[in-house]
Amino acid sequence: MAQVMNPNAVPTQDTMPTPNTMPAPNAVPTQDTMPAPNTMPAPNAVPTQDTMPAPNTMIVEHFAAARVPTSYGGFVAHAYRSVADGEEHIAYVMAEVDGGAPPLVRMHSECLTGDLLSSLRCDCGQQLRAALAMIAQEGRGVLVYLRGHEGRGIGIGHKIRAYALQDVGLDTVEANEAQGLPIDSRTYGVGASILADLGITEMRLMTNNPRKLDSLEDFNLKITERIPIEIESNPENVRYLRTKRDRLGHTLTAAL
Numbered sequence: 001m002a003q004v005m006n007p008n009a010v011p012t013q014d015t016m017p018t019p020n021t022m023p024a025p026n027a028v029p030t031q032d033t034m035p036a037p038n039t040m041p042a043p044n045a046v047p048t049q050d051t052m053p054a055p056n057t058m059i060v061e062h063f064a065a066a067r068v069p070t071s072y073g074g075f076v077a078h079a080y081r082s083v084a085d086g087e088e089h090i091a092y093v094m095a096e097v098d099g100g101a102p103p104l105v106r107m108h109s110e111c112l113t114g115d116l117l118s119s120l121r122c123d124c125g126q127q128l129r130a131a132l133a134m135i136a137q138e139g140r141g142v143l144v145y146l147r148g149h150e151g152r153g154i155g156i157g158h159k160i161r162a163y164a165l166q167d168v169g170l171d172t173v174e175a176n177e178a179q180g181l182p183i184d185s186r187t188y189g190v191g192a193s194i195l196a197d198l199g200i201t202e203m204r205l206m207t208n209n210p211r212k213l214d215s216l217e218d219f220n221l222k223i224t225e226r227i228p229i230e231i232e233s234n235p236e237n238v239r240y241l242r243t244k245r246d247r248l249g250h251t252l253t254a255a256l
């Protein structure tokens with residue numbers, strides 16, 4: 001049976017740690033004093049509230065900021081660099097967003113074909129432009145452009161391969177699965193850290209994706225309102241939008 005210590009007991013010579021059991025401050029760790037491997041967290045351990053990075057734990061560094069006039073209005077572009085992998089991300093900020101009413105925020109995942117190369121296979125480019133227009137109309141808000149999110153995290157090459165599989169009948173979820181790739185491997189810790197660095201704690205998030213709401217709330221960011229950002233479908237993306245609605249839980253109210 002374990003011996004219970006009297007909490008009021010005065011430490012005696014026997015219970016006081018002897019000075020020579022303490023490591024000297026400049027002692028070089030030896031095999032014996034190194035932490036045993038089993039004190040390290042398992043690599044596949046599920047993060048708990050205690051091990052999740054707090055939003056103010058900087059996993060990005062602010063790299064540079066400059067004025068960028070656009071056809072929608074004037075923004076300040078803030079460049080960030082992810083500490084973990086060196087990936088660079090950008091936040092377009094219009095007006096003062098540190099404090100005041102919760103600003104409009106779009107957390108946009110990079111899509112080279114949709115955002116830049118005029119593809120009609122998805123709605124990304126139209127959502128990007130609609131988000132910039134909505135921020136400009138309100139005169140205030142943030143668009144965070146997250147790199148490395150191509151094809152819900154599979155990369156441009158695998159995304160094009162997924163398109164080829166979709167052309168022989170698979171849907172967007174099945175096309176990732178057929179390549180042995182996750183359906184959605186995007187994470188929002190970097191985006192959450194960027195928002196925290198910009199001084200944002202509450203926001204009105206422009207998204208149709210409920211998973212994004214949950215992900216950001218995991219980082220102690222409060223979403224006061226979800227602003228839908230629905231784009232009119234076209235014959236090329238209607239199946240993709242139906243899959244997002246029916247298999248990925250996106251809130252799409254327009255008839256598809």
Ligand SMILES: [Zn+2]
Nearest residue numbers: 111114122124
């Ligand atoms: Zn896209």
